[in-house]
Amino acid sequence: MTYTLILLRHGESDWNAKNLFTGWVDVDLTDKGRAEAVRGGELLVGAGLLPDVVHTSLQRRAITTAHLSLDVADRHWIPVKRSWRLNERHYGALQGKDKKQTLEQYGEEQFMLWRRSFDTPPPPIEDDDEFSQVGDPRYADLGAEMPRTECLKDVIARFLPYWEAEIVPDLTSGKTVLVAAHGNSLRALVKHLDGISDEDIAGLNIPTGMPLVYRLDDSLAPTVAGGEYLDPEAAAAAAAAVANQGR
Numbered sequence: 035m036t037y038t039l040i041l042l043r044h045g046e047s048d049w050n051a052k053n054l055f056t057g058w059v060d061v062d063l064t065d066k067g068r069a070e071a072v073r074g075g076e077l078l079v080g081a082g083l084l085p086d087v088v089h090t091s092l093q094r095r096a097i098t099t100a101h102l103s104l105d106v107a108d109r110h111w112i113p114v115k116r117s118w119r120l121n122e123r124h125y126g127a128l129q130g131k132d133k134k135q136t137l138e139q140y141g142e143e144q145f146m147l148w149r150r151s152f153d154t155p156p157p158p159i160e161d162d163d164e165f166s167q168v169g170d171p172r173y174a175d176l177g178a179e180m181p182r183t184e185c186l187k188d189v190i191a192r193f194l195p196y197w198e199a200e201i202v203p204d205l206t207s208g209k210t211v212l213v214a215a216h217g218n219s220l221r222a223l224v225k226h227l228d229g230i231s232d233e234d235i236a237g238l239n240i241p242t243g244m245p246l247v248y249r250l251d252d253s254l255a256p257t258v259a260g261g262e263y264l265d266p267e268a269a270a271a272a273a274a275a276v277a278n279q280g281r
């Protein structure tokens with residue numbers, strides 16, 4: 035018995051296009067991002083992969099991507115579960131900052147520590163910062179759990195309880211599961227699935243709008259390490275572009 039898990043990072047967002055650190059800021063998709071989401075749905079149909087249930091974050095770019103992809107696949111009606119635990123990594127005081135300017139100001143080493151290190155979070159965001167999520171009603175129940183910044187290690191810690199409690203039961207009941215989320219929350223999941231080391235995960239980038247399919251065995255180990263992109267060439271080029279942001 036293998037279980038089918040499809041990961042889909044949202045399509046290009048307004049702030050991806052502007053090269054700004056985004057995190058928990060709830061920006062929309064660009065027209066290109068919407069087209070990527072539609073293409074993602076077409077790839078699912080082409081591969082005969084029709085999700086039975088979808089899990090998303092609480093952020094518009096993932097919610098809209100999931101909807102556009104599922105609409106194309108005629109699966110717009112499936113059950114949806116949403117959680118802040120699938121949100122993008124909170125980027126702290128970097129939210130709203132230009133990636134190129136940040137690289138120039140702080141240098142390559144610090145920039146990459148903030149962007150891709152396992153356990154170095156950016157400085158926390160102030161509660162009165164224009165890009166803070168304090169007071170956002172969708173996070174009203176979080177209380178002390180509300181992050182002001184996160185590193186990848188923090189994302190894994192808040193993501194894994196949701197994985198175990200909500201996603202694994204869907205998988206093991208035989209459902210084809212779509213997780214529509216974000217670059218860094220999906221890096222957290224891929225690190226967990228593939229057992230990638232804290233060092234090596236720095237080199238992994240997830241492209242926008244490209245379905246990544248994992249077949250998992252009984253112990254939820256991938257049958258193919260790293261999963262399989264439905265359009266591998268386009269995915270490799272788009273992942274390289276993510277890696278080079280800021281340059």
Ligand SMILES: O=C(O)[C@@H](CO)OP(=O)(O)O
Nearest residue numbers: 054055056057122149217
């Ligand atoms: O800005 C962000 O929230 C993320 C994803 O777009 O960026 P990065 O790839 O630099 O972690």
